[in-house]
Amino acid sequence: MTLLYPIGKSLYVNITNLCCCKCVFCVRDITDSVGGSDSLWLDHEPTIDELKAELEKFDLDDYEEVVFCGYGEPLMRINEVVEFATYIKSKKDIKIRINTNGLADLIHKKKTAVMLKDVIDAVSISLNAPNKEVYLEVTQPAFGIKSFDAMLSFAKDCKTCLKEVCFSVVDEISEEEIRKSQELADSLGIPLRVRVKNG
Template structure:
């Protein structure tokens, strides 16, 4: 399933790969959201994604999500976003990400979002690097958490709305995460733990 509807939004499932292995990730339970099987036989091409979107004007937004980390395919995200902005400029675009793209690519990729991405929602998921490692098991170890903080700061330069989110599992200190979001100057959102991806 490349695209699926949740609420009034159209979600795009463009990769199942991720640099994390979060305890609460849907991959722990089987990749099924709202009756849609999100396991991809192969990663869709840009054209296949555009075809799967069709006319997005009936949705309140288009969201690059998963299950998987969409920015592992940043060029595809940029190309699809360019198509959407050119043809449907009034449909907002959101990216849900683990925030590790700058670490993955070894450079600041946030300028690519300028004029294309309306909202970026970063799963912070912990108040410090140690806790992040325990919960999310990032491939890149403690560097991951610090790169996420940098990614959030840099995204603010190019994306009108940056949101930091956490899942309300007992291991996380929600108040400390909220304070961190305040210090970063971004919105904060707590997602209910319901066996779904972030």
């Protein structure tokens, strides 16, 4: 079971396979690994003790950041993310980032950005679309049409309590939709990164 995997100077944490979206471009529908890792499919949701034991196999001095991003939505297990991130910080003051769909508030039925304060340094939130209709089509969230506004609300909350917040879109959407996504991101004062599909 692959719980941690390095890509360049980043060490990735594969903490769950659970996800509340079925994005049309999702890499896990195409391959079972990323960046030369072994299969990222988990036979069970890893415990904190299992994650700690796996971390012992890596030297954090070799990495610039730790990233919670595997074959699921990390914040499905927000309590475990916070606990393991706190443990990592106790070992080394290293940058910790989460790649997320931004739907944690809907998943946990409460405001969640504040839970990340002081332990998570950065979040990259999948904007994926410039409006709720395209978002619903591209991301296919379990929570339906309200998901887009909930994701934007989460992003705004993160801006108030985390050092770095950025949006991402995949070039699966049209150039016009990317342009409108940029305008939306600019209006919120959040940088936007355009990701290459399957890249």
